[in-house]
Amino acid sequence: MCLHPTHIIADHIKQPNATSQLHISNHTGKGRKQNMKPRFSQLIIVILFLVALFPGSALAHETEQTDDGxxxxxxxxxDTQDMAYRNRRDVLEKMxxxxxxxxxxxxxRYVVQTGDAVDNGASPWQWEAYDFLLRPFQGKIPYIAAAGNHEVKKNGFLEFSMRDDVRxxxxxxxxxxGKAAFATFSIHDRKFIIVSVGYGVELEYAGWMNQVLRMHKDHTAILILHDYLAVTGNxxxxxxxxxxxxxxxxxNVRLVLCGHVTSLKARADEIDDDGDGTPDRVVNQLLYDYQHFKDDCGQIRWLRFDLNNRSITVTTYSPHTERYYKDFNFGNQAIFTITDAF
Structure with a gap:
């Protein structure tokens, strides 16, 4: 199933067709490929074979990174808050x-958290539980988080701002x-910037985001937010x-990631940057939030950026359940590819 992009000119926003509801089941390993059309974003389903994944040696934490791959x-x-609330340190550590x-x-190259890491930001023991997720790769893989409403609902950003990863x-x-932050890295000659903004201050810091993005206009930008897409997909x-x-x-903004509401949603918007009536870019926006599960939890979503064909392949998997999880927005597949992605 192809997610058809919405064409944006100036301030006019056309809502897309409704997307499907969250569905969870085993990975089938089957898929189909859509025809590609020029100047439009194509979200295609591909057949992928999983390779064995092996441990590796440590790398130093860096804001700027380069790589030859x-x-x-x-x-x-x-939205790992339920695992923190239920003190599922075993699951978080597996992740x-x-x-x-x-x-x-x-x-x-990065681990990102789109908010609600814990259920109560004022609870030290919930943060201690969540640290079981961070501890295995802390100082070895860079990490950036956007605060969710559950982090800030008691004492604002107080506890979040005191976190070591924020400080x-x-x-x-x-x-x-730490209410908003950014990080940059480069792979070959491609430059990327991740911009994160916490819950409730997104509009307050819109000007700051614009300033940062303009200063890094030669970087492909990824926005990390908590509240962005609704359960309807709008x-x-x-x-x-x-x-x-x-x-x-x-x-330079090409991808937005968010959580907040229990669902899997996606939308793609074409934007005409120069006003000539022809789309200049497509912005893909993904909502990913598994919560309220007791045992069927521990999901990780990873995005593989292919620099040769500018595609992103998305996979959702739980090392706790050892299962892959499907996304109805992309033909009911556990692995899907977004083309013309950056």
């Missing part, structure tokens, strides 16, 4: 161990003690404003 991976975790074991095989962000790369109220105020004005 033709692909790299960003690991994406989101972290899987990430570090597969660092070299997948060429993992260690260079001051030149953050604002207001924009949330905040997401609609971020799209209008930040995504549309910055031609």
């Amino acid at each position: 033709d692909f790299f991976t960003i690991v994406w975790v989101s 972290g161990q899987w990430i570090i074991r597969n660092r070299d095989a997948l060429r993992i 260690k962000i260079p001051r030149s790369h953050t604002i207001d003690r 924009f949330s109220h905040t997401g609609k404003e971020v799209f209008k105020q930040v995504v549309v004005p910055n031609p």
Whole structure:
């Protein structure tokens, strides 16, 4: 199933067709490929064979990284609050161990968290539980997080800002003690920037995001937010404003990742940057949030960026259940590819 992009000119926003509901089942390993059309984003389903993944040696944590490979991976975790609340340290540790074991095989360059790492940001023991996820790769793979509503609902950003991973962000790369931050890295001659903004301050820091994105206009930009897409697959109220105020004005924005609501959703928007009536880029926006599960948990989503054909292959897997998880938005497949992605 192909997700058809919405064409955006200036401030006009056309809502896409409704997307399907969350579905979870085993990976089938089967897929079909769609025909490609020029100047449009194609989301195609491919047949992929999984390779064995082996442990690797340690790498130093760096903000700027270079690599000689033709692909790299960003690991994406989101809304792990139920695992922290239920003190599922065993599951969280399996997730972290899987990430570090597969660092070299997948060429993992960043781990991102789209918010609600814990259920209560004022609870020290929940953060202690969540640290079981981070500890295996801490100092070995860079990590950046956006605070969710559960982190900030009690004491605002107080506890989140005191986290070691937040305090260690260079001051030149953050604002207001970690409420928003960015990180850059390069692979070959391709430059990337990840911009994260916490829950409830997205519009307050829209100007800051624009400034950062303009300063790095030669970097492909990935936005990390908590609240952006709704359970319907349309924009949330905040997401609609971020799209209008930040995504549309910055031609380097190509991907937005979010969580917040229990669902898997996706939308693609074509944007005409120069106003000539022809789309200049497609922005893909993905919502990924598994929560409220007792035992069927521990999902990790990883995004494999292919530098040769500018595609992103997305896989969802739980090292706890040892299962792959399907996404109805992409033909009910556990592995799908977004073409013309960056």
